[in-house]
Amino acid sequence: MKKLLLALALILPLCGFSQDLDFGVTGGIAMYSGDLTAKEIAVYANDFSWAGGVFLRNRFSRFLGFRAGLTLGKIQGDELINSVNLQRGLNFQSNITELSLLGEFNLFHVSYPRNRTVISPYLAFGVAFFTFNPKINYKGQLLELRPLGTEGQGLTGYPNRYSRGQFSIPFGGGVNILINDQLTLGAEMIFRSTLTDYLDDISSSQVMYGDILTRKGELSAAISNPLLDPTRPENLEASYRRGGTHNDWYIIPALTLSWRIKNTGKSKSVYSKFMECPRF
Structure with missing residues (x-):
């Protein structure tokens, strides 16, 4: 709850200091990268799922804006389908709910003679708070x-239960196509570097199989390490790590569509009557 309140405290004040204000929607796919992928930063088409959301963009000028957004999505991973660890065969899926605040930095604008369309690539960077709940x-x-x-x-002797509310650092880029001063189409790729290694319930913690079997039960032990036979006494002393040391990621490539709902003219596009080079 404290993390959620902190996230809201960062986002809500910006809505009251709007210059030009856009309302937008996003739709795309969610991709996961973590301990159930072969590499720390890797994605598999079999793991793709859905993502969508809404946002408010506060444009201070043609080149600078801030965006507060709510994104919903689903991430998933499966060792069997991805041929990562066929013997162990773990899998997970989790719904994601994210509140984010992104700065958008437009690099330049390109327009064409007698064409009011403006193309504007941008970089994005910010902070986000998200909730998740991994299932198998x-x-x-x-x-x-x-x-x-x-x-x-x-x-005793093991970490506390991980929180299902965590922060991430979103960053990436995209391109906006300003149809006019009211309507903008866009495409973007935003990476989320999370501050947790438990998106998939797997981390680099050292685990003693006997502790899980005797104190958590057979079901927990079977999911913790399917390769060990609980009927063999020697396995009670088996020690292992289920994953790597890096935190998990999720990535959302998406299309965006936004409408101007407050127009002060601060970020009004400047159209060209003649062919021009990019305007910085």
Whole structure:
């Protein structure tokens, strides 16, 4: 709750200091990169899912704006489908709800003779707060992973249970096509570097199989490490790490459409009567 209040405190004041204000919608795909991918920064087409949202863009000038957004989406990963670890075969899926604040820095504008369309590439960087809840498809049942404590979370000598509300650092870029001073089309790719390694419920924590089996139960142990047989006494002393040391990512490439709902003229496009070079 404290993290959510902090996120709202960062975002809401900007809505009251608007110059030119746009309302927009986004639609695209969500991609995951983490411990169930072969590399720390890698994506697989089989893991693609949906994403969409709404935003308010506060334009202070033709070159600078801030965007507060609400994004919903779904991320997922599967070792079997992606041929990452066929023997272990873990999988996860999670819905994402994100509040973000992005600065948009327009690099230049390009327009053409007698054409009021303006093309404007931009870079984006900011901060976001998101919630997630990883689940696993285990023998046809969809189970929440956090309560299972698959890495001993909550036990003495192990980390506390991870929070399902976390911050991320979104960054990327895109291009806006200003049809006129009221309507803008866009396409963008925004990467989210999260501050958690538990999007997929897998981290680099050292785990003792016997602790999970005896103190969390057979189901937690079976999901924690499917490769170990709980009936073999020697496996109780087995120690392992389920993932790597890097935090997880999710990436959303999307199309955007926005309308001007408040127009002061501060960010009004300047159209060319003749062919021009990009205007910085």
